[in-house]
Amino acid sequence: xxxxxPLGVAIVGHSFMGRAxxxxxxxxxxxxxxxxxxxxxxxxRDPDRAREAAAGLGWSDSSADWRAAVTRDDVxxxxxxxxxMLHAExxxxxxxxxxxxxxxxxxxxxxxxxxxxxxxAESAAVRGQIAMVGFNYRRxxxxxxxxxxxxxGRIGAPAQMRVAYYQDWLSDPTAAMSWRLRKEQAGSGALGxxxxxxxxxxxxxxxxxxxxxxxxxxxxxxxxxxxxxxxxVTVDDAAWATxxxxxxTVASIEVSRVTTGRKNALQIEVYGDGGSLRFDLERxxxxxxxDAGLPAAEQGERRILVTEPEHPYLDGWWPQGxxxxxxxxxxxxxxxxxxGAADHTNxxxxxxxxxxxQQVLDAIEVSDQKQNQxxxxxxx
Numbered sequence: 455x456x457x458x459x460p461l462g463v464a465i466v467g468h469s470f471m472g473r474a475x476x477x478x479x480x481x482x483x484x485x486x487x488x489x490x491x492x493x494x495x496x497x498x499r500d501p502d503r504a505r506e507a508a509a510g511l512g513w514s515d516s517s518a519d520w521r522a523a524v525t526r527d528d529v530x531x532x533x534x535x536x537x538x539m540l541h542a543e544x545x546x547x548x549x550x551x552x553x554x555x556x557x558x559x560x561x562x563x564x565x566x567x568x569x570x571x572x573x574x575a576e577s578a579a580v581r582g583q584i585a586m587v588g589f590n591y592r593r594x595x596x597x598x599x600x601x602x603x604x605x606x607g608r609i610g611a612p613a614q615m616r617v618a619y620y621q622d623w624l625s626d627p628t629a630a631m632s633w634r635l636r637k638e639q640a641g642s643g644a645l646g647x648x649x650x651x652x653x654x655x656x657x658x659x660x661x662x663x664x665x666x667x668x669x670x671x672x673x674x675x676x677x678x679x680x681x682x683x684x685x686x687v688t689v690d691d692a693a694w695a696t697x698x699x700x701x702x703t704v705a706s707i708e709v710s711r712v713t714t715g716r717k718n719a720l721q722i723e724v725y726g727d728g729g730s731l732r733f734d735l736e737r738x739x740x741x742x743x744x745d746a747g748l749p750a751a752e753q754g755e756r757r758i759l760v761t762e763p764e765h766p767y768l769d770g771w772w773p774q775g776x777x778x779x780x781x782x783x784x785x786x787x788x789x790x791x792x793x794g795a796a797d798h799t800n801x802x803x804x805x806x807x808x809x810x811x812q813q814v815l816d817a818i819e820v821s822d823q824k825q826n827q828x829x830x831x832x833x834x
Contacts, residue, residue: 460490461795462528466497466520466544467535468507471558475535475588476511478784485770486789489796491531497523524548531795534558537633538641542567549578549585554795556787558588560650560815561808563641568805568812575805582798586791587808589654591720593786595778596741598766599758600724600731601659603743610728610746615705617655619648620716624675624691631680635687643689645671645815648709653697653814654803655722656707662699663810668828669695669818674712695818718780730755739777 463479465472479493496513497520498504508516517523520540524532524547532548534541534557542562548555555575562568575585591597604612621644623629633639640646657663671690678687692710699705713719720735732742732755741758761777763769767786771778790801817829 459528460492461530461792462492462494462526463531463533464495464497464523464526464529465493465513465533465535466523466540467537467558468496468498468504468511469535471535471588472496472498472507473511474781474784475533475556475558475788476513477781478786478788479533480512481785482788482792485785488789488792491792492528494529495523495526520544521547524553525551530554531556531791537639538563538646539639542571545571545585546574549574549583552578552581552583554583554791555585556588556791557586557805557808559590559654559808559811560641560646561587561805561812563646565812565816568809572805572809579800584791584794584798584800585805586794586801587803587805587811588787589651589658589803589807589811590783590787591651591655591735592658592803593767593783593790594735594738595766595768596733596738596758596760597655597659597722599760600722600733600741601661602766603731604659604724604726605661607728608743608745609724609726609730612660612701612703612724612726614725615656615660615703616707616721616723617652617705618708618719618721619652620709620713620719620721621648621711622714622716624711625714627675627678629675629678631678631685631687635678635685635689637688640689642815642819643673643687643691644709644711645690645693645818648711649693649695649707649815649818650811651720652707652709653811654807655720656697656699656703656705657807657810658803659722659724660699660701660703660705662701662703664697664705664814664831665700666698666828666830667695667814667817667821668826669693669821670826671819671822693818693822695821697814735780738779 495515496508504516794801
């Protein structure tokens with residue numbers, strides 16, 4: 455990688471996540487004073503669609519060959535937004551080619567893939583490369599503030615936590631089959647798609663590792679219409695788990711893509727012996743705080759509108775009260791990635807964090823297979 459020119463970026467994928475990441479790359483330099491970079495090349499499977507996407511999303515070049523793109527001399531950072539089945543192969547190749555890497559969550563489709571990726575990333579770190587997982591909700595200002603408040607003891611010792619992530623795009627049993635419903639391509643269903651975020655928030659907010667898991671999973675619609683008739687759905691629609699952390703907190707997790715009426719509801723509650731915090735992604739600029747240290751007559755939840763310049767990531771944005779949304783988390787993600795690449799310091803979440811999440815996801819599947827048996831993560 456060269457230091458005498460702007461960092462070159464390649465993005466692999468241009469569908470939903472590729473568009474979201476592209477927006478982050480497009481906006482970051484207009485908000486934050488980041489190291490210089492160039493949007494060098496966009497990669498897609500179909501040459502014509504990749505060319506069209508590159509033009510529309512602001513990338514200088516396009517390619518249908520990710521192997522060629524990640525080894526280009528003018529590429530320093532590889533942003534992987536491809537389906538999970540490709541994460542390990544592309545990330546390992548990019549790291550071995552000397553590139554910094556950002557991988558959309560979850561880190562991999564399997565625990566074995568995640569272990570290999572974390573091992574290669576650890577070796578690459580010695581050479582100054584960074585490897586980061588795209589758990590974008592860590593970059594939600596309200597949740598970054600919540601983490602700081604918990605670490606500062608504002609709610610005392612956390613005893614209980616609830617994380618529910620609900621969507622409803624599969625609640626219609628006639629909804630069409632897609633790659634996200636095939637285990638060989640997606641790895642898992644709601645568990646990997648939404649549960650990875652939930653597990654990461656437990657680790658992020660508490661600063662704890664997960665020690666044990668008991669869980670159940672369910673597929674409510676087992677067959678869906680595909681291009682050649684009905685196909686078997688081979689992933690879960692929903693999952694429920696109880697986690698115990700090494701700090702002693704008990705966290706319940708519920709994730710579902712069939713919760714009718716819920717579009718993108720990530721709901722988080724943390725209860726300590728000195729107070730509580732509550733967040734809902736459908737109201738992303740609000741953090742609700744209960745301070746149990748106040749006199750009883752003054753207690754009750756109060757709303758913190760997280761738009762002050764003193765709040766995480768807000769110093770580059772708009773005046774107070776001018777709210778941010780889901781898309782801005784990707785701008786923050788790119789900001790941290792660029793600073794990490796310039797300083798050769800790995801911004802969290804690292805591939806090691808991604809592996810820790812993958813270990814919990816794997817344990818949830820094992821627990822379900824064993825009829826809700828408690829699985830010790832330390833023995834995985």
